[in-house]
Amino acid sequence: MKNLLFVDHKFHESTKSSDFFIEILRRRFAVDQFFVDPDVGDNGDLLEKAREAQIIVVWQMDYLASAFCALGKPTIVIPMYDGSSTMPDMHWALLRKATFINFSRAMHERVRLMGCRSYLVKYFVQPCARKDMVSFENINVFFWQRRPDHGINIQLVDKMLGETCDRIHLHDAPDIDLGHDNEIIGERNYELTKSIWFSSRAAYEEVLRSCNVFVCPRAAEGIGVAMLEAMARGMVVIANDQPTHNEYISNWVNGILFNIGGGNDTISLRGQSSRIGYSAWKSVEFGHQRWNKNINDILDLIDNAPASDLIKAEPSDYLHSLCSSFSAGQQEYVRYIQSKAHVMGDFTGGSLDDVAILLGGAQIESNKFSVPSISSDRSLPISEKDCPFLYEGWSSYEDGGYRWIEGKYATVRFSDTPSSEVQCLNFAAKSVNASGTQQFLSVILNRNQILAAPLPEGDFTNFLVRLPKGAIAPVNIIEIKLEVAERPHGDGRFLSACFSDLKFVPLEEGLKISRSTESAKP
Structure with missing residues (x-):
């Protein structure tokens, strides 16, 4: 039997209102239940439970489902009209890689319009004689x-x-x-x-x-x-x-x-x-007769639900952000998923243009101005004490003109005015010098990989990356990924690499930099 994790609202632990469905699941799956309190931002070992499961069924707690999709798990979402009918389009678009079972036709049609797979069922209890x-x-x-x-x-x-x-x-x-x-x-x-x-x-x-x-x-x-x-x-x-x-x-x-x-x-x-x-x-x-005939179809649907493509995001941070924002209320949750619009294409299976349509013009503008604009000299000064562009994965401020990545993943966000001018991204980086393991660096701009290269230990290595034409969008995210993170002697942090400030330069200036030096130290 496949291991199935059933994620449910904590209220149902006492009301037992989802028990009828769990009993059906147990006909074919080994079911492990996890009850979530949506008013609490931390939900313990939910992520570890999800990693161990072969299939995940999310009952009513649909705001969590995109985190399970990010793990590459077959995820079945069962939303409830009374809890989720007011959710915005973006909420449903995040779940396009999940499979839906809907007990409400109104919800069924809503998620189908957002491009999701949905199976409509109608539950009936057994009538009396x-x-x-x-x-x-x-x-x-x-x-x-x-x-x-x-x-x-x-x-x-x-x-x-x-x-x-x-x-x-x-x-x-x-x-x-x-x-x-x-x-x-x-x-x-x-x-x-x-x-x-x-x-x-x-x-x-x-x-x-x-x-x-x-x-x-x-x-x-x-x-x-x-x-x-x-x-x-x-x-x-x-x-x-x-x-x-x-x-x-x-x-x-x-x-x-x-x-x-x-x-x-x-x-x-x-x-x-x-x-x-x-x-x-x-x-x-x-x-009730129709419901009984549908039970095997429901089990087959769950058993054969497709797995999602693994999303290259930090699942623990993402799940924590989903929980903490939702616990602060729907408005804060909506604000959070809108703030992540620039990376939502991986979840929606579409482009940033698709995301923009879902958010709407007014919300896109609001989202743009919630992300700081790049400075006039076209730099992202990540080494500065109060750098507004840092988002995930960066260490606290320290002197030296550089900043470390804690862990293997970090992001930088900025807004800008798109230009047809060909540009280059210039920065310097060096790997953590611990066990001598080969480090590898990937840099992704707006879901497009722009650099994949080894990163030596020792001195800083200068990188000059020519960007594709039109690579810069109104709202941008730079993702930096490393393969090795270690704890240097005398330092309690797990570090992977440190970076100088990032700077965008015109192609002509970039060529001059390339000719003048192959490495630089900030």
Whole structure:
């Protein structure tokens, strides 16, 4: 059996809402679960777990998936509409190398439009026996007040159903307790019963069995298992007109849809509840049969998901940045992935022009000005104390006119005005002098390799690299990669090479430099 890592939201560790899918995966894979707290920037040994896995399934935590693609792992992403529907296009474009399974048609179409592979499935629970369906001698409503801050609260339920029901059971257990006022204004003609929490699943189901109308507690859902369980009992489900509710419910056929804040008049159920409840039960009966037929196809899709091309990025730094930016809120996460637009082509499988289209003109301009502009003398003074162009992998400031790379990878970012003039990049570098192992240097400008050469120990070696015409873009990244990093005697850091300032020079000046010297020391 292949080893499969299932990455899930920490909240589901207690709610068990993804367990039905994990049980299916265990039919074919050895499943290791890892629960992520998106509010925490550090997620322990997630990267090590991902390296060991043969397949990775990401349930709801889709912001992490591009890091697994960067490792070259077959990555299956299962997003949830209620958690990811507001994500920008760039978020989905980063995941083009992943394979999607979508429980929502709206999400399925969204990711397909962004060039992603997606398989649409519709989950259904097993329906009860027909003889065990609820009856409708009275109208008894069950309402779990989970998100009153979203506008679905006891006052709204009272407004819609108070005049037509015999009883409302209020389960007052909000996901986030903001102290909502449960007072119902005006005369009440129905019985109101309440609970705060259930000691067991059986206690919850006992109360649910005494009701025949179910009000969905949230504005939207990722799947809507509680809704489906209610439909499977033949209950009348009343839900906000958003996915996935409106992807299962045909209004006044097998359920009823309303709009939060849309006026919502009284819903009169008497005389229609039995018909709607039976239609709900019947749709689950048919749907469950289709779901069972799809299970092997789902397992085959996961088993045969293509591996991504290994992305040449520092996975630990990238994963940490994804976690820390997302934990600071969606706005900060979006700002982070936009700031990385100049290297996102590897993830999107497209060009920088594709990325620019995804970001949009205004955002590209904003991104450009968030990256410092190159100085007027066309230099990137990386040896200076407060150099604004340094991004990843560089050591702290030290005297000497150079700066070390800690590890094997470092980047420099800058913005510039593109020019048709042929230019050269000039710098000097030397390898760490430790064990005598041969060092090799690669320099990449905007995803195009411009230098691949050995880097000797000892004195600095001067490099003059002629750039392709049009190599400079509005926003640029220089990636520097080495093969060897060692700890020099008396220094606790793992270092690979040190570099002088980088400078762009016209071709004619570059030729003069080339003729005058073959090596230089800053």
